[in-house]
Amino acid sequence: MSATTLPLSFVNNPSPARWLRFDPDRLLHLAVGKVEIGQGILTALTQIAAEELDVPMDRIRVLSGDTDAAPDEGATTSSLSIEVGGGSLRLIAAEARARMLDRIAQRLNCAPAEIEIREGAFFRGGAPTGQDYWSLAHEVDLVRPAAGNAAPKPRTAYRVVGQPVRRVDLPAKVSGAAFVHDLVRPDMLHARMLRQPARGARLAALDEAAIRRAAGGELRILRLGNFVALLSADETVAQRAAVAAPAHARWENMRAIVPEQQEAAWLVGKPSNDQIVGDPLPAASGKVMEASYSRPYVAHASIGPSCALAEMRGGHLSVWSHTQGVYPLRAALARVLGVGAETISVHHAQGPGCYGHNGADDAALDAALIAREIPDHCIRLQWRREEEFGYEPLGSAMAITVRAVLDDAGRPIDWTQEVWSGSHVQRPAMGGNLLAHEALPTPAPDPRPTDPSEAAGGGGTRNGIPHYAIPARRVLHHLVPVTPVRTSALRGLGALPNVFAIECFLDELAARIGADPVAYRLSLLDGRPRAARVIARAAEMAGWSGRGKGGEGHGFGIGFAQYKNRSAYAAVVVEVEVDREVRLKRVWCAADAGLVVNPDGARNQLEGGILQAASYTLKERITFDATGVSSVDWASYPILRFSEVPDIACELIAADEERSLGMGECTFGPTAAAIGNAVAHALGARIRDMPFTRERVASVLLGG
Amino acid sequence: MSLDLIVNGQARHVAAAPTTPLLDVLRNELDLKGTRYGCGLEQCGSCMVLVDGEPVFACAREAGTCAGKRIETVESLADHPLRAAFLDEQAGQCGYCLSGILMSAKALLDRTPHPTRAQIVEALEPHLCRCGTQSRILRAVERAAAALPEGAQRLGAMS
Numbered sequence: 001m002s003a004t005t006l007p008l009s010f011v012n013n014p015s016p017a018r019w020l021r022f023d024p025d026r027l028l029h030l031a032v033g034k035v036e037i038g039q040g041i042l043t044a045l046t047q048i049a050a051e052e053l054d055v056p057m058d059r060i061r062v063l064s065g066d067t068d069a070a071p072d073e074g075a076t077t078s079s080l081s082i083e084v085g086g087g088s089l090r091l092i093a094a095e096a097r098a099r100m101l102d103r104i105a106q107r108l109n110c111a112p113a114e115i116e117i118r119e120g121a122f123f124r125g126g127a128p129t130g131q132d133y134w135s136l137a138h139e140v141d142l143v144r145p146a147a148g149n150a151a152p153k154p155r156t157a158y159r160v161v162g163q164p165v166r167r168v169d170l171p172a173k174v175s176g177a178a179f180v181h182d183l184v185r186p187d188m189l190h191a192r193m194l195r196q197p198a199r200g201a202r203l204a205a206l207d208e209a210a211i212r213r214a215a216g217g218e219l220r221i222l223r224l225g226n227f228v229a230l231l232s233a234d235e236t237v238a239q240r241a242a243v244a245a246p247a248h249a250r251w252e253n254m255r256a257i258v259p260e261q262q263e264a265a266w267l268v269g270k271p272s273n274d275q276i277v278g279d280p281l282p283a284a285s286g287k288v289m290e291a292s293y294s295r296p297y298v299a300h301a302s303i304g305p306s307c308a309l310a311e312m313r314g315g316h317l318s319v320w321s322h323t324q325g326v327y328p329l330r331a332a333l334a335r336v337l338g339v340g341a342e343t344i345s346v347h348h349a350q351g352p353g354c355y356g357h358n359g360a361d362d363a364a365l366d367a368a369l370i371a372r373e374i375p376d377h378c379i380r381l382q383w384r385r386e387e388e389f390g391y392e393p394l395g396s397a398m399a400i401t402v403r404a405v406l407d408d409a410g411r412p413i414d415w416t417q418e419v420w421s422g423s424h425v426q427r428p429a430m431g432g433n434l435l436a437h438e439a440l441p442t443p444a445p446d447p448r449p450t451d452p453s454e455a456a457g458g459g460g461t462r463n464g465i466p467h468y469a470i471p472a473r474r475v476l477h478h479l480v481p482v483t484p485v486r487t488s489a490l491r492g493l494g495a496l497p498n499v500f501a502i503e504c505f506l507d508e509l510a511a512r513i514g515a516d517p518v519a520y521r522l523s524l525l526d527g528r529p530r531a532a533r534v535i536a537r538a539a540e541m542a543g544w545s546g547r548g549k550g551g552e553g554h555g556f557g558i559g560f561a562q563y564k565n566r567s568a569y570a571a572v573v574v575e576v577e578v579d580r581e582v583r584l585k586r587v588w589c590a591a592d593a594g595l596v597v598n599p600d601g602a603r604n605q606l607e608g609g610i611l612q613a614a615s616y617t618l619k620e621r622i623t624f625d626a627t628g629v630s631s632v633d634w635a636s637y638p639i640l641r642f643s644e645v646p647d648i649a650c651e652l653i654a655a656d657e658e659r660s661l662g663m664g665e666c667t668f669g670p671t672a673a674a675i676g677n678a679v680a681h682a683l684g685a686r687i688r689d690m691p692f693t694r695e696r697v698a699s700v701l702l703g704g
Numbered sequence: 705m706s707l708d709l710i711v712n713g714q715a716r717h718v719a720a721a722p723t724t725p726l727l728d729v730l731r732n733e734l735d736l737k738g739t740r741y742g743c744g745l746e747q748c749g750s751c752m753v754l755v756d757g758e759p760v761f762a763c764a765r766e767a768g769t770c771a772g773k774r775i776e777t778v779e780s781l782a783d784h785p786l787r788a789a790f791l792d793e794q795a796g797q798c799g800y801c802l803s804g805i806l807m808s809a810k811a812l813l814d815r816t817p818h819p820t821r822a823q824i825v826e827a828l829e830p831h832l833c834r835c836g837t838q839s840r841i842l843r844a845v846e847r848a849a850a851a852l853p854e855g856a857q858r859l860g861a862m863s
Contacts (some may be wrong), residue, residue, distance in 0.1 A: 385745060
């Protein structure tokens with residue numbers, strides 16, 4: 001393997017000692033930079049290490065996300081943890097195994113190939129040697145960087161990878177304390193925020209006496225410019241103060257928002273940074289078809305609002321956070337606080353599923369700022385539900401127009417996807433600000449909204465190029481840098497809206513010539529056998545050929561994508577019933593993720609992605625009022641409920657000989673598109689704007 | 705100010721005002737961290753506990769109203785078939801919603817040992833799961849029901 005193809009986490013952390021340690025407790029201690037966000041990564045990484053080293057899973061412990069003790073793997077994003085984190089750990093473990101084998105072979109004066117490893121112990125000729133990893137650990141240098149040339153096990157020898165191993169983190173989560181919210185430290189103070197209602201707002205007056213009366217107990221109010229924290233040793237007191245505080249604060253320099261800005265259409269024609277990705281213009285000439293699709297602003301809507309702990313002791317700041325990246329968070333904190341990164345430790349502690357860049361990092365800065373002012377206490381900062389909805393970075397609205405030039409047979413020969421969108425990544429390392437930085441006496445400079453590069457999978461352009469064999473394909477990307485609300489990474493970034501647009505439009509093109517949507521897709525997949533295979537399989541699972549004519553309130557639809565056009569392939573078929581609203585009946589999914597480390601964990605991700613995407617497609621939209629986000633609870637921002645959950649069947653197509661492909665986000669776009677197409681099949685008329693509310697159903701039924 | 709509560713079968717004396725939310729008493733006074741803050745608005749179910757066998761949103765319930773009543777939290781389910789069933793089905797992703805869901809499921813099985821799918825859905829309707837593990841959760845409750853010893857559960861509900 002050449003240096004250029006080594007995975008990034010390995011390149012940045014080539015010393016095996018950074019990743020693993022055989023301790024006197026006779027356990028293998030792993031340290032990894034990718035973190036658990038509910039996707040089961042710690043289990044899969046444990047499987048990879050167990051496999052390469054032949055150590056039982058129950059003798060492995062994992063530390064993840066820790067700036068003191070774990071490698072820097074950046075952030076846990078973009079379905080890259082198995083591809084990059086897992087790929088790196090496999091090479092590291094193979095290297096450690098090889099060095100250990102060299103050492104025992106040297107001792108026994110034999111060839112390394114004569115040694116067999118069983119449950120961490122070394123055998124020769126079927127007999128125990130009396131030595132194991134732990135007895136040799138002090139003799140083997142694991143600090144020396146690896147070159148990446150130790151050969152991992154052949155896949156035919158796998159016994160742990162590929163098995164549906166149980167999640168290592170779930171037992172704690174069904175029995176008690178498990179999350180950052182549950183940590184208890186000495187000298188703890190509970191903190192809540194009174195938030196600046198918008199960037200640039202100035203606190204003109206604060207009736208502290210009234211807040212104290214509402215709090216009903218000993219309360220400390222900390223003000224730093226427009227940053228206001230409410231603190232108490234009693235959490236109930238802090239919470240009551242926070243509930244009361246907004247009514248007792250008067251802000252100036254408030255920016256006005258109008259509800260029209262909540263619509264994706266508002267973005268169209270606004271000042272934008274433009275780029276063309278893919279084949280150059282001009283487009284081919286011929287019959288042109290065009291349609292426009294949209295998604296509004298949406299929330300990550302984690303079930304638990306963000307939380308962080310921070311304490312300043314002896315000039316060193318320690319932070320516990322459910323961030324997606326401890327090193328990027330540490331760098332961002334150091335910048336805001338004006339200190340060296342070496343004076344800060346960030347420890348990952350698990351939180352509710354984040355699905356991207358939510359309030360976790362912002363809560364960490366809130367806690368850190370307070371800890372700096374109040375040393376020798378542990379500050380436990382808890383966001384409220386209204387705060388998470390009102391202030392977390394949102395998934396950007398997107399307005400998409402698809403334009404296709406067709407050949408005489410009605411097949412697209414030139415495809416232009418024109419995308420209007422806000423930024424899909426405003427993490428602090430990518431032009432964004434941590435929220436509280438903007439409230440400080442010396443506020444942060446204006447954010448410089450940007451988008452991930454095409455090499456990183458793009459943002460508004462993600463999956464904007466159809467996977468199909470179309471001679472010319474391009475995205476015209478209009479990145480609107482100034483949006484009414486802060487936007488950042490939400491599961492799949494632009495992939496869901498883009499795949500929704502592509503796959504719905506393909507159905508419209510197929511319908512134009514009376515073609516079956518599955519057959520039409522397959523005719524556009526020359527040289528793309530893995531794509532064709534998942535589409536054909538999903539159709540077969542769903543009994544597609546018997547789907548009927550539709551048009552009577554009952555329909556089937558299909559959607560497909562290869563996530564980022566380089567990760568896992570997924571095809572989804574849904575069956576819907578539509579009367580006044582859309583009801584999902586059944587969902588079938590076929591996916592190809594190459595070598596799958598944990599098939600049950602992978603299926604869990606497919607199922608979860610389907611249901612979350614269904615929720616976005618059918619129900620979700622952020623609303624604005626004059627001051628900002630007005631959908632700040634679950635009544636005004638409904639998500640899918642138990643009674644709305646369809647039957648789901650998912651199948652992973654065996655492709656063990658292929659490399660692992662990130663699959664945590666692969667069902668997102670296909671599900672949205674399949675719903676769009678099924679509703680069109682059921683109604684004989686198409687809804688092109690998400691979410692598919694009762695009002696939109698009524699509107700198309702009335703021919704609106 | 706103090707309160708006398710019966711939590712997971714034990715009498716507990718707590719130095720807290722009766723108006724303190726039950727959620728805060730459980731988490732901070734009794735160190736029962738399995739009951740979780742989700743919204744404080746009785747909208748998500750993360751904080752669900754049982755009071756005299758009935759599901760109750762602990763976030764908005766004043767602890768004083770529960771004095772002398774039987775309070776059950778997720779920590780009490782160590783030997784209940786629900787816990788094993790949720791692990792057998794791998795019914796969870798992030799897990800934040802699970803303790804509340806487990807308690808509503810417990811209340812259902814206490815009352816209806818062999819519920820239909822529709823009855824399970826109805827019992828869990830107050831709960832939100834954002835990761836999309838609802839299908840697994842429904843299967844897990846069915847699995848737990850199948851594992852309950854015949855006849856024992858109704859007795860539990862009435863004790």
